[in-house]
Amino acid sequence: MIDLTERVKSIEYAIRDVVVHAKKLEKTGKKIIYLNIGDPCKYDFDTPQHIKEAYCEAIKKGYNWYSDSKGLLELREAIVEKEKRLNNVNIDPEDVVITSGISEAISMLIATVIDKEDEVLVPGPTYPPYIAYTKFFGGKPVSYKCDEENGWQPDIEDIRNKISNKTKMLVIINPNNPTGALYNEKTIKEILNVAAEHKLIVVSDEIYDQIVYEKRHINTAKVAGDIPVVVFNGFSKVYLATGWRLGYMYFYDPEGKLEHLREGVEKQARIRLSANTPAQVAATTALKGPQDHIREMVEKLRKRRDYTWKRLNEIDGISCTKPEAAFYAFPKINLGNKWKDDKEFVLGLLKSKGVLVVFGSGFDPVYGKDHFRMVFLPPLEILEEAINKLEEYVSSK
Ligand code: PLP
Numbered sequence: 001m002i003d004l005t006e007r008v009k010s011i012e013y014a015i016r017d018v019v020v021h022a023k024k025l026e027k028t029g030k031k032i033i034y035l036n037i038g039d040p041c042k043y044d045f046d047t048p049q050h051i052k053e054a055y056c057e058a059i060k061k062g063y064n065w066y067s068d069s070k071g072l073l074e075l076r077e078a079i080v081e082k083e084k085r086l087n088n089v090n091i092d093p094e095d096v097v098i099t100s101g102i103s104e105a106i107s108m109l110i111a112t113v114i115d116k117e118d119e120v121l122v123p124g125p126t127y128p129p130y131i132a133y134t135k136f137f138g139g140k141p142v143s144y145k146c147d148e149e150n151g152w153q154p155d156i157e158d159i160r161n162k163i164s165n166k167t168k169m170l171v172i173i174n175p176n177n178p179t180g181a182l183y184n185e186k187t188i189k190e191i192l193n194v195a196a197e198h199k200l201i202v203v204s205d206e207i208y209d210q211i212v213y214e215k216r217h218i219n220t221a222k223v224a225g226d227i228p229v230v231v232f233n234g235f236s237k238v239y240l241a242t243g244w245r246l247g248y249m250y251f252y253d254p255e256g257k258l259e260h261l262r263e264g265v266e267k268q269a270r271i272r273l274s275a276n277t278p279a280q281v282a283a284t285t286a287l288k289g290p291q292d293h294i295r296e297m298v299e300k301l302r303k304r305r306d307y308t309w310k311r312l313n314e315i316d317g318i319s320c321t322k323p324e325a326a327f328y329a330f331p332k333i334n335l336g337n338k339w340k341d342d343k344e345f346v347l348g349l350l351k352s353k354g355v356l357v358v359f360g361s362g363f364d365p366v367y368g369k370d371h372f373r374m375v376f377l378p379p380l381e382i383l384e385e386a387i388n389k390l391e392e393y394v395s396s397k
Contacts, residue, residue: 014362058281071098078287087219112264114139124367152181175208180323208326221252353389
């Protein structure tokens with residue numbers, strides 16, 4: 001047997017790792033309700049018809065070649081227009097790099113910046129690939145506290161305390177996965193100021209920017225003034241195209257401080273040739289065409305969010321902060337002496353009731369522990385069945 005590299009041995013991805021257990025049970029004939037993965041297309045949300053047609057047309061018209069490594073100019077121009085329209089942010093097509101999902105953007109940026117033992121400040125809890133890729137490239141992820149008592153807003157003092165002379169990068173995820181928090185302007189500006197003081201590269205992942213319920217999302221670049229920011233976004237969630245694997249990053253860099261970083265990212269973009277070309281054509285149509293599906297999706301999700309949040313808080317032993325955005329609830333479990341930890345709770349729920357959620361410590365061993373993450377993407381009747389089962393599980397112990 002070949003010996004795997006240390007970097008590969010370090011990879012963990014709780015959201016998909018729990019599926020292995022579910023599949024085993026499914027083989028024995030048990031029905032499983034999957035509430036683990038943030039893929040709206042797996043439930044009753046579908047890619048808008050005109051965007052699907054644009055993809056098919058692109059193939060028929062012969063857009064089957066490798067594109068420019070930074071992506072099709074038409075798409076980069078459409079992203080520039082979107083940023084102006086939605087956020088009043090001024091960027092140029094040259095500032096944009098199209099990637100195979102944000103997933104690739106995370107890997108490219110971290111590979112460009114992080115050397116052995118360099119530190120990356122990530123939200124605690126976080127979307128796990130920020131931890132996994134940092135470790136993969138030899139760096140050290142350091143979690144900063146997001147305060148559940150304060151609607152899961154980042155704790156600025158904790159960020160300050162965790163900066164060392166090895167810290168190179170700071171990640172903001174807003175709206176947040178897994179907490180569903182939406183950050184206020186004051187918090188974003190405070191984070192930006194701390195990062196600027198310590199010359200950290202700020203990365204802002206905004207993949208759920210238009211899936212918001214009460215308040216509007218605030219784009220980090222919009223309030224950054226002369227502080228540079230690398231913004232990540234994509235087509236998986238808002239444009240309901242998870243399987244297309246298309247995303248982008250852009251450099252908001254009013255004073256040209258990120259030139260060197262861009263060169264590094266562009267070098268990496270060249271060695272992997274390009275992102276999917278027909279998907280880029282269709283994504284251009286997605287940005288330029290009607291946006292009605294977004295409102296429809298948010299209205300549908302709002303009902304599911306309200307139902308989920310209310311029902312979770314009615315269960316004795318579970319409490320949940322109201323998600324303000326995205327499609328995740330991140331409830332706290334009163335483990336008492338019934339369960340050893342959140343992982344045991346989640347695996348027990350799966351085994352006894354066939355409901356699959358993700359254990360909170362998979363999003364951060366400290367700030368995620370004693371929680372679980374569930375998606376509220378399914379129709380109400382499925383959510384009802386799942387939450388009934390959860391309630392039975394919690395009260396039966
Ligand atoms: N960033 C966040 C915060 C996410 O929650 C996800 C997926 O769940 C991604 C990035 C992955 O995005 P993509 O499909 O563009 O790779």
